[in-house]
Amino acid sequence: MGTINVFTEKFKNIIMAPLTTVQLETNDKDLKLDSSISSEWSPSNDKKSCSYCRVEFPDSKVQREHYKLDWHRYNLKQSLLIKPPISEDDFNIKIEKDDVSSISGSDSEKEDTLDTFANAQGIIFLKNDKGAVVSLYKSLVMNKKEIVTDEEIGNRLRNYCQNKWTILMIGGGHFAGAVFQDNEVIIHKTFHYYTVRAGQGGSQSSRDSKSSGTQPKSAGASLRRNNEQAFIQHVRTLLDSWKEHLEDSLVIYRASGGYNQSILFGGNNSILNKKDMRSIPFPTRRPTFKEVKRVHQLLTTVSVYDSVDKAVKSFAKEVSPERESKRNKIRSSCINRAKSRENVERPLPTEHLSSESEIEDDTKELLSTADLEISFDDLKEFDDSLTAEQRKKTKKKKSRKSKNKKLKELEECRKKNLIELICNGDLEQLQHIYEEQLKLMAEERNIEEFINQIVDNESNTLLHIAAQKEQKDIMDFLLKHNANPCLKNKEQLTAYTCTQSKEIREFLRQFARENPEKHNYNKAQIPINALTNEEVAEKRKAMRKVKREKEKEKKKENEIKRKEDEEKKRFLTLSDREKRALAAERRIISQSGKVTKRCFLCGSDIAGKVPFEYMQNLFCTIDCLKAHRMQNPLVLS
DSSP: OOEEEETSHHHHHHHHSSOOOOEEEEEEEEEEOOOOOOOOOHHHHHEEEEEETTESSSSHHHHHHHSHHHHHHHHHHHHHHHHOOHHHHHHHHHHHOOOOOOSTTTTTTOOOOOHHHHTTTTEEEETTSSSSSEEEGGGGTOOOOOOOHHHHOOOOOHHOOOOOEEEEETTTEEEEEEEETEEEEEEEEEEOOOOOOOTOOOBHHHHHHOOSSOOOOSSSHHHHHHHHHHHHHHHHHHHHHHHHHHHTTTEEEEEHHHHHHHHHHHHOOOOOOGOEEEEEESSSOOHHHHHHHHHHHTTTEEEEESSHHHHHHHHHHHHHHHHHHHHHHHOOOSOOTTTTOOOOOOOOOOOOOOOOOHHHHHHHHOOOOOOOOOOOTTTTOOOOOOOOHHHHHHHHHHHHHHHHHHHHHHHHHHHHHHHHHHHHHHHHHHHHHHHHHHHOOHHHHHHHHOOOOOOOOOOOOHHHHHHHHOOHHEEEHHHHOOOOOOOOTTTTTTTTTTTOHHHHHHHHHHHHHTTTTTTTTTTTTTOOOOOHHHHHHHHHHHHHHHHHHHHHHHHHHHHHHHHHHHHHHHHHHHHHHHHHHHHHHOOOOOOOOOOBBTTTTTTOBBBTTTTEETEEEESHHHHHHHHHHHHHOOOOO
16 A cells, blocks of 8 residues: 555556446455446336335335335445345345344444445545556545546546646635645635634624524624625635636635635626535645645545555555544543442552451550659750850841941931921031032042932932922032932922922023033923013014904904995895896996996895896895795786
């Protein structure tokens, strides 16, 4: 036995010879080739018959009685197993010998043949004139209900070795497809749309079809409906672009369910024809490019046997009952409470004594009494077990702890004194402390740490305290000696934002204008572009000027509007004859200029517009014309 690829030269040499189909069968643990093919039986047209048992009946009553016989049920089972029927005499002999294991089908596993396993796996066996047997998937050469001759099977196989292969897989909103030339991928595509309801399964369209009157209106349902339409459109557009590859290739698909099949074969102008396609004959995983390549590899791999006997033996090993029994013996995680537990003999931890007398004898040998005198002379009074060196070490540790506490207390006291100096505004004392620290600290970095040190539990610096207490002179001293205004306390406030004093904030803004490159004032939250008092006054003056000009323009507009309203009122008081006369007069006066026209009802200006005219009267809209006719109805004489 060996496995080869359908595109190799070895496989092409095998199928060049004439091919015939082979049936592999086993009965009573003996493997043999079933060469006895029963001749076809055709009943007469004028009589009733049973095609399974191949008998004829004189009337329908006898036929109905026959269908109740065990002989008929046995032959019916034989036809399902693709076996020839037996006569009634042979059946009676089998019953006498107890050779019929089960007529109802309860013990069907004992009579299963290799053909039944081959049919279940969708495998077909082909034999050439040289005796070699090839097993491959049946769906590659024929459909489920299609009847194909041996010659046609060979022609199709030879054609498939030269054609392209296209594999399409759809399921759960996933699509994967690829076109193969021999074993190489020409083109492939995979994509996914959210169409399946999370946690519940099933597409949104199937959920909507179950409850047509109460379809869910959630955002997820709407999204899935739109994605289903987009998914169908995407698949059909892709197949349309692959039309040239699909026409000259063998198309194999997997689309479980009516919804997925409607995507491939539905629609008025479907590119694919289901009759010309083959379905994947084995279970698959989620549609991915990797899975498509795996399916192609399995379909294009065939098993070759040197002879029929070797094929029978090899295939019998694959479906042997030993492997099935081992598979059935897998221990389940569920415990069957109804089944009694097995009694397992386990050795006891100690041997039991034969009788109570033996126990008493042993205890007598093990137990014994004796009088002992205990002396307390070695006991002493409580004494210190530490040596002099150990005592010194403990004293040093205690002294170190006390020194650390004292240093902390001194540091806290020093910070409190600094806060009191700033609160009292004692600049001279602060300068004196600064000069002393300057003498002690050689590096400039250390003195900056002294200026920017944290002095309380709120993480405030000296500059924060000076800003809160509104000590402008101390702030000036600190800023000149590299105090950082960007530092923040626990509440993320800088020296500028921790105070509400306008004077302190103006002082900090002035410092920022005078020293623009010294600090990052955006980080310090100090507005650099703040205007001075003079600039603010000039800005307000300019705004007042603009306001006065706007008021003058508004007065002019109001005056023009007032005159227009007066002109309207005066025009409306005129009669229609006076209005026509006034229009003619103005037209004569302003022949070279602009002619003013007004609506005869509302008095609005209609110059430059196409008016609605009625009885030499002009109107701005059809509504004004109707209202004028209602007010002045025509009198027919």
